[in-house]
Amino acid sequence: MGTRGDEARATHSRRSVLAAAAGVVGLAGSASLLAGRDRIRVLAAGSLAAALEDRIGPAFEAATDVRVDGEYLGTNAILRLIERGDTLPDVVIGADVSLVRDRLVPEHARFDLEFATNEVGIAYDPETDVGSRLAADEPWHEVLAAADAGAIGISDPDQNPLGYRAVHLFELAEREHDRSGFRDVMLERSSVDGQEGQLLGGLEAGNRACAISYRNMAADRDLPFYALPTTYNFADPAFEDVYATASYTTADGQTVTGSLVSYTATVLDRATEPENGQRFVAFLGKQPSLLEGAGLEVPESLPRPSGDFPEVIQP
Structure with a gap:
């Protein structure tokens, strides 16, 4: 913790x-x-x-x-x-x-x-290789899987919901796209920010290519936003049961499941x-x-x- x-x-x-x-x-x-x-x-x-x-x-x-x-x-x-x-x-x-x-x-x-x-999606720097591929609407899970270590930013899942929703996102995408081990690989290669409000600063500073973000956060900084399918963007009430199948246990032992x-x-x-x-x-x-x-x-x-x-x- x-x-x-x-x-x-x-x-x-x-x-x-x-x-x-x-x-x-x-x-x-x-x-x-x-x-x-x-x-x-x-x-x-x-x-x-x-x-x-x-x-x-x-x-x-x-x-x-x-x-x-x-x-x-x-x-x-x-x-x-x-x-x-x-x-x-x-x-x-x-x-x-x-x-x-x-x-x-x-x-x-x-x-x-x-x-x-x-809603949860991906804010990105269009000047990077990852960003240009996302801008071209390539499948995001393929783009992120090929990204360099540290190029992807996530919030701290032990500190805030955006962080553990990134974990939930990776887990749900692993199942939907049949990518065995995708969740763990993404967590190993992502850079974790302890302060949610500082997450996108790394993009603006050129330290990373993209970050798992809320839509409003990308809009606040005028960054492009890659919208994800409703099956794992945590924005559609019709998929609440699907979101709830993903889970994460924080460092202090609290298990949180996916939610709107x-x-x-x-x-x-x-x-x-x-x-x-x-x-x-x-x-x-x-x-x-x-x-x-x-x-x-x-x-x-x-x-x-x-x-x-x-x-x-x-x-």
């Missing part, structure tokens, strides 16, 4: 103007950043860093005059910090609904709200700003166009509440 250093928070700086964010969603509100104004702490999956910093956080501030202080880690790392009592955010956003519910509800929170989905990529938010029972935290979760459930503009997907089935819901958050 990673050390406490591996779990160090990567706080991203705000990069958007609040007034512009207000225009995006058509909401009026003060964009002042006066000292002492209301604020909430949001600890969220690393794949949402750009979405929260550039769009969602500023829009919520513009609408409510409540500042969002975001910190970003892998969902597994977030949950471990909370379970150990090492951090006390107001709002927690995870990228695996089952994981959040199993470990936070009801011990640390009373409810959660699923509000957006995503779905983001869920909750307010901790010990939050210092529970009311503003609830307002933020409610905001997530009422801004589908804002979420979609950040590269996420909001199907008709969402938002979907679970647990003992405060009245303010009822969709």
Whole structure:
């Protein structure tokens, strides 16, 4: 398992103007950043860093005059910090609904709200041999099987869902394409990033050719994205039973099975700003166009509440 250093928070700086964010969603509100104004702490999956910093956080501030202080880690790392009592955010956003519910509800929170989905695919550098072959729409499993060691990036499967979904992806592809040993070979040859938010930095720096990524992460960095079949992109509810046939056991002994990529938010029972935290979760459930503009997907089935819901958050 990673050390406490591996779990160090990567706080991203705000990069958007609040007034512009207000225009995006058509909401009026003060964009002042006066000292002492209301604020909430949001600890969220690393794949949402750009979405929260550039769009969602500023829009919520513009609408409510409540500042969002975001910190970003892998969902597994977030949950471990909370379970150990090492951090006390107001709002927690995870990228695996089952994981959040199993470990936070009801011990640390009373409810959660699923509000957006995503899909797994391959972000790539088109200037590399691997990237040019993917751009030519060659079968991805053949391209990656021939890639040099270290040319493929994955997130740490012991720290976040994107990491273990890469493992699930390799396992499901091994079966579907009858490639014996494909899962293990891919894991041996992949380069592992401990911080989900840093995964695609290696492509931009020229250190690797491709990475197993969420679609919104590739869009955030204007990188080409190779879309995978629905049988193993973890985005189609019709294939939930298929996804669930893949599994991975983390270094601390927790076995996680394949599942839909779905983001869920909750307010901790010990939050210092529970009311503003609830307002933020409610905001997530009422801004589908804002979420979609950040590269996420909001199907008709969402938002979907679970647990003992405060009245303010009822969709």
